[in-house]
Amino acid sequence: GLKEAALSCEASHRYGEALGVVLGHELIRVNEEPARARVSRGGLSGWQRKAVTDFIEANLGEVLRLTDLAQLARLSPFHFARAFKQSFGVPPHRYHVGRRIARAKDLLADPSNSVTGIARELGFAETSSFSATFRRVTGASPSDFRRDRI
DSSP: OHHHHHHHHHHHHHHHHHHHHHHHHHHHHHHOOOHHHHHHHTOOOHHHHHHHHHHHHHTTTSOOOHHHHHHHTTSOHHHHHHHHHHHHSSOHHHHHHHHHHHHHHHHHTSTTSOHHHHHHHTTOSSHHHHHHHHHHHHSSOHHHHHHHHO
């Protein structure tokens, strides 16, 4: 019944949160490699990756400036952008958008969160811009995604 569905949704939400944490740690662990390989590849060091990803996670709903992220890593914006892409395979902005959409997916699992509320929490000025970005990244609208997952 309804109670079982709510418990299933809650369990799914918790699982999604736990999976996100595990994958985040795995991403950092996988990128930990000998300094020799890291230097030749030109990516960010472990502490730089952690500082930047922690900052992005803590500020998902904010506009993040490349210069601010570069300062965290103690690099020029040009070198930071290049090293970030080497480390994560995508530019900083695309990574930030991806993390916002991943958080949106978690929030959509709870039916008490409105799409408009989620958009606002994640820093989108308009629900339409959130929906368009969500659809571009996932291939589904937030409402369709929610309907298919719950």
